Amino acid sequence: MLPFDANKKQSKQKHGRYSEFQAIVLAGYGHRLYPLSEDNNLPKALLPLANKPMLYYVLDWLERAGIFDVLVITEANGEYKIGHYLKNDYEGKLKPNLEVVREDVGTADVLRIFSEKIKSDFIVMSCDLVFDLVPHRLLDYHRTHDPTFTALYFEPNKSEGGGGSSSSYKDDKDPKQFVGVDTNKSRIVYVASSADLDEEFSLRMSLLWKFPCIDIHTNLQDAHLYIFKRWVIDLIVQRKAISSVREHLVPLLIKCQYQKKLLDSEGINKLAATYENYQKTAIQYSASWNDDDKNSPVRCQIFIYKTGFCGRGNTIYKYCDLNRHTTKIHIDPRVSPSAEINSKAQVGSDSLVGDDTKIDERTSIKRSTIGTHCAIGKNVKISNSILMDNIVIEDNVKLDGCVVCNGAKIMEKSQLKDCEVGGGYVVVSETQAKNEQLVEFRDLD
């Protein structure tokens, strides 16, 4: 777009490629993934999906999108592990920069902190997003509409059930999202969560005059992937009160589409005007230029991904779903060549086994993902489960729908159903548990 822009030259030297977009990957703590994301296990970004960290999928997508200027932002407790992963284990071509922020800052605050580093239009995404959307479909959509931001929403795929964790983690608990989309221009014009609404659903008339035909969806989910214009950073810097991208920035911009007063009061008119839009000038001269929105400095597009797979691993339930899906489409050898599997053991074709894992005789593994360096004893039955790395499972253990974290040990004759076993935790022999979280108690402070 701007091959001779001075700012871009720098990044050009740095990466040897020109970048149209920068990407900011937010690798947060993952509170809703307790106990998987505890310090004794892994930060959210590194939780394995089909034996690869979540972050890998995000970086892979960015790589395919041709975005090389990537900033991964994490909180202090994840710095060492993620840094280690990026340095040693990550096998993609990207060279992401890792930055650390305090734990309590919002997503927009993060952008404010690193505003100096953001030089072009940018993508903000979460590290827990896994989707098979061909990158150029989204980027081209953004390029043609050239909006202030494009948001990715998806229709959640039907869960295959038999979930890896207790049913209490089902996403019924999530408040319903209301998304209003202008039917003709696929503009996103309204967002709300049922948690904020009472018994009444109400829209401003000014919205209905500006966008007379609005589809209200209740079954869409926010993928937390946004492509923003550069000037939005200036807005964030100017307005300290904007702390979260999803809760403050996006609703503000959406409202700016039809509330003129807001444009002035937030100084958005000025900001948007300072931004010189070469592309708009180009489109203006083309025949397909459509005039009607010329005067509105803020336009918010929505991209609804319906046909393929898309999901976020921000709860245990969804994480298990994601793992099941990624395991299913995994193409590498399903059982690592370095794994030792007893000839009398059965590993279903729907399961994965990582490097150097030993599986003893008469053990059966179905619909499960086993990490590296695990030792699984005799006559063990594992189904619908995720086992991370360095796990010891003794003889005659039965696991169904469980998530077992790094370094855990499950002693003989235990039977667990729909449980999470925390990092390094030892399950004593003959434990019977259902719908439980087996974790070591730490001091809460």
Next chain:
Amino acid sequence: MPPPSKTSGKNLEAESILQAVVLADSFNERFRPITLDTPRCLLPLCNTPLIEYTLELLAVAGVQAVYLFCREHSETIKNYIKKSKWSRSYSPIKIITIVTPEARSVGDALRELDAKQLIDSDFILISGDVVSNIQLEKVLDAHRARKSVDSNAIMTMVVKEASPFHRTRSLGESPIFVLDTKTNECVHCESVELYPRKRRMTMDMEVFKKHADVQIRNDLIDCQIDICSVEVPALFTENFDYQDIRNDFVHGILTSDLLGKTIYCHLVKDVYAARVRNLHTYNAISKDVLSRWTYPIVPDSNLQEGDSYEFMRGHIYKEKDVSLSRSCSLGEKVLIGAGTEIAENVKITNSVIGRRVTIGPNVEIDGAYIWDDVKIKSNCSIFRSILANNVVLEENVIVKRGCLLSYDVVIGPNVTLEPYTKLTKHKKTSESDNEGEESNENKAYDSTLIGEHGQGYIWSDKVSDTDDDEFDTKNIQIAGLAHDISNISLTDSDSPPSVIYESSSDELSDSGESTTEEESLKEFFKEVSQTLERAFLDGHAVEIASLELNTLRMASNTTFHDLRVGVIPTILGQIDIENLLTSAEEILEQWGPLIGKLIHSRQDQIDTLYILQDHCAIKQHHAKLFAPTLKKLYLLDVLDEDAILEWNSSELADNDSSKSSIRKKVAPFVKWLEEAEVEDSDSDD
């Protein structure tokens, strides 16, 4: 007129006869004063009575029986139908006129229909002023298909997609429809008034339990064509309070859990459908007919017997026997009826001219509707107005936009009619307006307004008794003939912007938010003083007054502080300034305890003192009242000395001279209090 195909007729006979109910009365008075003489459905649109368009539509759809509901001018309508082609032996439809002089609404008409038990299958409910070329068979088929899927479907409303500002979409009368995206089931329907301006549309969250995706549409034209099941009239009978079909019936059905009935919308896009609701749409639809949007329903289809319109270049339609002078010029979209004579140098654009009209030389006509037998003498100009039958304009008359000259009115010579003038030969002698009758009895025509030879009275639209008549007239104005859409503001520039994040919301929306809050507070204060004045007048007990005030406070969700702010000045206002001390004594003796009822704590007392102080500081004539009031309230035990002393010792926020002077006035009293307290404590020791 395309005759209905015989085959389809036979098929229908095999099942049952297709019935339609036509509401010939609009149950409103939009077209007054013209409708004093002619029923609305017989008003000529492009020289063809409105009802013809509706009947034509029904005939094409294969309707065989039409029940025509009339209220006013029923004889005129009956006679018209009797003489029209619809009463001939070859007429495809049979029209049964039902006269319901007592019906006041659509609901009444449908209840009458139910009582008569005339309907035995799905029927078309249509108002007698719809112009459309929609193919109703398709809509009927869709309705039946829906019924086979959803047995609770009782009605299909035909709506047309258009821009929200479409000319035939009468603003302020087109509701917002909320539809299920997949099935077009109507889940919510909300009317949109322009005055007072509607700020938000609101619906029940329950809707989302049944419907995952809905579409909110503010771009639909309600064509007022409904396909109804047999149950519909019965439902009207059951719910005798249903009046309007949209606001009451549809709303009632959609919000009722008990009935469990569903209503669907049928969206049409490429056809024409509009209803002549008011003068604004009358104008728009006339233009559309001339521009052939309504094809095949256009003037040169010659719907009526004896029509002989020919379509010419530039959307000019001319009947036989029109005599045009050599030098007259006809612009685009002009329709001229038979027997009309147009003299030299006449300029006509965008207009409809009736039959046997004579137009004198040098006349300019733009956007006007001139009905039959009008005489326009030389040098007149007419802009965007309606001249009904037999109107006479003498020389040099200028009719500005939006005027409505009813039957037989004579104007001129040499006058100019201001915009939106409505004139009629009827004196305003309606039963409802007895005073008007008297005053008009002997009143001659106002010759300054309508000229020496003028005949006619000014018609003013009935002003309703309610408080918001300002809004009513505004709403009527929008519906007027020549109202400019640009005059209506629809952006929310004057409403507060939304608050998105808390911390900065204060600074950014303070100005906006507070205005509405102020307004509601003002309203509240007004009501408080009204309540109190009633209490003063009727001599209520303090308890009753305080109960009333409390109810008011809760109803308007305000605080006791607000209540005190409202109450104290009103009570002080009762005090007779001339006779200050005794009057204050009397009033406070009676009403002081009321203030006491509004005080619950020390803080409240101090707050009361501040309110008193501020009030007396602002209202100079009440300044003198401060000291006596304070004393009296103290004596009544409304205020105690601690509160007064605390108040007195507090700093004055700014060096407000009037406030400090107020304080000086009570200095002796405060001093006395202080001393009394010292004595008190002394004696305690």
